Amino acid sequence: MATLADVARRAGVSAATVSRIVNGSPKIVSEELRERVLRAVQELQYVPNAHAQLLARSHRTTVGVIVHDVSDPYFAEITRGLQRVASEQGRLVIICNSYRDPDRELEYVELLRAQQVEAIILAGSGYHDPGFTKSLNAKLSAYMATGGRVSVVGRHKLAGDAVMPANEEGAYLIGREIFAAGHRHVGVVAAPKQLTTTTDRLAGLRRAAREYRRTLPARRIEYAEFDRDGGAAATAALLDADPRLTAIIALNDSMAIGALSVLRERGLSVPEDVTVVGFDDMPIARDVTPALTTVRLPLVEIGARAIALALESQQPNPRVEEVEATVIHRESLAPPRTG
Amino acid sequence: MATLADVARRAGVSAATVSRIVNGSPKIVSEELRERVLRAVQELQYVPNAHAQLLARSHRTTVGVIVHDVSDPYFAEITRGLQRVASEQGRLVIICNSYRDPDRELEYVELLRAQQVEAIILAGSGYHDPGFTKSLNAKLSAYMATGGRVSVVGRHKLAGDAVMPANEEGAYLIGREIFAAGHRHVGVVAAPKQLTTTTDRLAGLRRAAREYRRTLPARRIEYAEFDRDGGAAATAALLDADPRLTAIIALNDSMAIGALSVLRERGLSVPEDVTVVGFDDMPIARDVTPALTTVRLPLVEIGARAIALALESQQPNPRVEEVEATVIHRESLAPPRTG
DNA sequence: GGTTACAAGGAAAGCCCTTTCCTCGCCTCT
DNA sequence: AGAGGCGAGGAAAGGGCTTTCCTTGTAACC
Structure with missing residues (x-):
């Protein structure tokens, strides 16, 4: 690779001059030198070494984001919002997939x-694991102590600014709809227990149940992987345990889609035989059959807010922003048959 | 941020020793110093500056990937394969979204x-734009001249190694199924004309048509954005122009899903009234109703191969690998009503 | 006892830039 | 004519790390 020094030599000027021209410094440089340098840059196909620049300059210009998996639509949306703001502000973003592995998450913070x-x-659910939370917080604090900014989405107990999706509230709202429609045998297709997202959403559901003088017994909650196949497995288990189920609440849309596929296989129609609702309102939710009634979280905006928070001027006290959840009514919810 | 020198000072040793311990160099260091250094590292929460390391070392360890949009399932899958191989090989990957903007693509190569x-x-369709292709190639060649490795997926005319999805062949195969089933009025929901993916797939369709002594007249091809809404718009246009259509071939699954939604709106059932097929076999294809008959491209593997090619020992002559397409039979294809 | 050999640790050069501080030459003003 | 000012360009000091080459001290050998 050609270096600054190569260009300087070729143009017969000092490195300082080349640097000034290449970076458009305010310092005035004669037209003649400028031309010679630019020509040399062209001829050598010179591109400044970003690492050397970073070392020499003081200000950073990259932000890192840790998600569970960018190819999961939930995180894809968040990342999209994030990227938009990042490029508006001239920042490069490094994306890291933790695949829901706490150790990997720790490693990535270090990286x-x-x-x-x-x-x-940090986007994505937290874990109910005090040990992990502690070491993550330690790493984060160390980073913040040296001027690093941290912003998390949906994690209660972490250092830094936070944007909190209304998981509890959203679940409460959709739960109300289910109970208001008269469902009595409702199953919950849940994500792994140790995810805070799971417990938050479950809490909302329970609040709704209480309000309608119902309960959500443990046997009606089935925990599985937080994806389509997990949803399918949990639905099958729920159905096997209690065939009278008239409604299934999935803790995200992917799981709801898995539920739909099992129901279809078993010849049960939605929503006539069984109601199914999801969570997140990912783009595909409107295109499955029946279109999913679900809870919308403004994911793109969540991502945008998270990075904006981090990039805004250094405020000492961590800020937390709540973002609202709204129910999106489509076709997968109906009253139970035997009303 | 604590630096190497800080650690050295605190442990009362030289920077060289700290470096050797932190990086696990083969050089032997006494147990006592090692302990002192490690303790200092702990206490100062020292993390080596990756940029300084990169500058000082010779070998690189990061790879860059330019896709149209990671949140598009097509690229999400490719990226997943890519990431897998990358972490196996201890490489960090930087993802750049070009959003199908040629200029941005050029910029990202530079970056x-x-x-x-x-x-x-480089993943994603090429453009029929000689000027752009030329400047991209120039940049790529300059990069390769200094030892950089380049690998592209599905682009004919670019420098570097390539993995080529069988776009033409895949389209030919699905085309044959359509014509063999007896469809005579078939419309094509196509992506923008200037994408090479479009022309390749169209070419395959034409070959199939020729074999069945049919043609694909221009008025039966509607070009639109390469996504769900584009597919919906194109389908609507096609249907308006010729209500007798019995089959719609979409050039990818997203567009097919858009087609499905328009058909549903208009009260046409699939596949009874109209057959719909897609391309790519993205994960959601099996979950829409009816499940999409489509062409599978092994996307995860394509991503994995692309990076493997780039990382393998420096072979001078560019290699190109073809990957096969296969038709996945589901429920959205049937013979036309009037035999 | 003197030489050699080796092991353990340090000094310093180098990686590629940016930026501060100088120098030099010329113009302007009195 | 001399002082002062200013404008254009260069020298050099970092920035944080790796790694080569040295130095020093000790063990081993004849």
Whole structure:
């Protein structure tokens, strides 16, 4: 690779001059030199070494984001919002997939710190695991102590700014709809227990149940992987345990889609035989049959807010922003047959 | 941020020793010093500056990938394969979304070069635009001239290794199924004309048509954005122009899903009234109603191959690997009503 | 006892830039 | 004519790390 020095030599000027021209510094440089340098840059196909620049300059310009998996639509949407703001602000973003592995998450925080990122965004559910939370917080605090910015989405107990999707409230709202429609035998297709997202949403559901003088017994909650196949498995288990189920609440849309597929296989029609609702309102939710009634979280905006928070001027006290959830009514919810 | 020198000072040793311990160099260091250093590292929460390391070391360890949009399932899958191989090989990957903007693509090549990446992977359709192709090639060649590795997926005319999805062949195969089933009025929901993916797939369709002594007149091809809404718009246009259509071939699954939604709105049932087929076999294809008959491209593997090619030992002559397409039979294809 | 050999740790050069501080030459003003 | 000012360009000091080459101290050998 051609270096600054190569260009300088070729143009017969000092490195300082080349640097000034290449970076458009305010310092005035004569037209003649400028031309010679630019020509040399062209001829050598010179591109400045970003790492050397970073070392020499003081300000950082990269932000890191840790998600469970970008190819999961939930995170894809968040990342999209994030990217938009990032490029508006001239920042490069490094995306890291933790695949819901706490250790990997820890490693990535370290890696991003090593990369000297300006901010770290953590998206995705937290874990009920005090040990892990503690060590993550320790790493995050160390990073923040040296001027790093941290912003998390949907995690209660972490250092840094936070944007909190209304998981509890959203679940409460959709739960109300279910109970208001008269469902008595309702099953919950849930994500793994140790995810805070699971417990938050479950809490909302329970609040709705209480309001309608119902309960959500443990046997009507089936925990599984937080994806389509997990949803299918949990639905099958629920149905096997109690064939009278008239409604299934899935804790996200992917799981709801898995539920739909099992129901179809078993010849049960939705919503006539069984109501199914999801959570998140991912784009595909309107295109499955029947279109999913679900809870919308403004994911793109959540991502955008998270990075904006991190990038905004250094405020000492962590801020938390709540974002609302709304129920999207489509076709997969109906009253039970025997009303 | 604590630096190497800080650690050295605190442990009362030289920077060289700290470096050797932190990086596990083969050089032997006494147990006592090692302990002192490790303790200092702990206390200072020291993390080596990755940029300084990169500058000081010779070997690179990051690869860059340019896709149209990671949140598009097509690229999400490719990226997943890519990421897998990358972490197996201890590489960090930087993902760049070009949003199908040629200029941005050019910029990103530059940016990745500046980041000193070991390899650049370009995924996603090429453009029929000689000027752009030429300048992209120039940049790529400059990069390769200095030891950079390039690998592209599905682009004919670019420097570097390539993995070529069988776009023409896949389209030919699905085309044959359509014509063999007896469809005579078939419309094509196509992506923008200037994408090579469009022309390749169209070519395959034409070959199939020829074999069945049919043609694909221009008025039966509607070009639109390469996504769900584009598919919906194109389908509507096609239907308006010729209500007798009995089959719609969409050039990818997203567009097919858009087609499905328009058909549903208009009260046409699939596949009884109209057959719909897609392309790519993205995960959701099996979950829409009716499940999509489509062409499968092994996307995860394509991503994995692309990065493997780039990372393998420096072979001078570019290699190209073809990957096969297969038709996945589901429920959205049937013979036309009037035999 | 003197030489050699080796092991353990340190000094310093180098990686590629940015930026501060200088220098030099010329113009302007009195 | 001399002082002062200013404008254009360069020298050099970092920035944080790796790694080569040295130095020093000790063990081993004849």
